[in-house]
Amino acid sequence: MPTAYLSHSDCRRHDMGAGHPECPQRLDAIEDWLIGSGLDVALERHEAPSVRLSDVELAHTHGYVAQLRDTLESLAASGESRAIDPDTIANPDTWSAALRAAGAAVQATALVIDGQVENAFCSVRPPGPHATREQSMGFCFFNNVAIAARHALDVRGLQRVAVVDFDVHHGNGTEDILAGDERVLMVSIFQHPLYPYCGAVPKGENMINVPVPAYTRGGEIREMIEAMWMPALERFKPEMIFISAGFDAHRDDDLGQLGLVEADYEWITWRIKELAERHAQGRIVSCLEGGYHLGALARSVGVHLRVLAGV
DSSP, X not given: OOEEEEEOTHHHHOOOOTTOSSOTHHHHHHXXXXXXXXXXXXXXXXXXOOOOHHHHTTTSOHHHHHHHXXXXXXXXXXXXXXXXXXXXXXXXXXXXXXXXXXXXXXXXXXXXHTTSSSEEEEOOSSOOTTOBTTBOBTTBSSOHHXXXXXXXXXXXXXXXXXXXEOOSSOOHHHHHHHTTOTTEEEEEEEXXXXXXXXXXXXXXXXXXXXXXXXXXBHHHHHHHIIIIIHHHHHHHOOSEEEEEEOOTTBTTOTTOOOBBOHHXXXXXXXXXXXXHHHHSTTOEEEEEOOOOSHHHHHHHHHHHHHHHHTO
């Protein structure tokens, strides 16, 4: 079966201003790499739909969703931009982009569960891992992976799903939403201390948080994953795996100080894929999160997709 690739032009129109690292050019860099490498012909492309708010509210409170909708729709009507927090700026196209990003994750989940594709990658923005149950922060509005994971459980009836997060920043929003949910095992590795300055102490027994110091390199990261992630994932036997695929732990990325390279992302993806093939019928949905050095991002997504697609 093919690997699905989900995106939408609306995700490029969300723009937080000149010089902001979470920029529309991130998606362009990935597209250019796919075309230049020829990998695009191996992927089944899908246009991301807008998410249903009932799915969003599986992960976020009704009050938060309603307030965010009012704020972002008012910006769409006025043509203005507004800072939601010091790092997170909404423009008139942010609401539609956020709906598409979460919609991609939910649609990818449906495609994989229904057996139309083996796995899927969502090339979307805004990202999601810092969006908590009731707060936007850290470039994030909706928590795309948490929404998709809850959709798989609450709507599609799966019993156990895993969330794997290798973004350089701790996915505090995903942890806030999923901590204590025994149907979910979340494993993450992240630089610490670094924004959002938490995660050293997990919020729930279903959280395997692996904080690492700055300048940790790929070999050490691999050893930690083998020792701390893999035994827990093998015991849990997830029926589906969701990946918060942040590529900002790359050694070229200025938003962190870790030392991963493309070969490390390739290895991590292989380990996840092998696990999925043993326990989850190969079912994986991966969503783009961080990654701000355009060249490193494109190359890293490229090797990630090559492994998912088996080419």
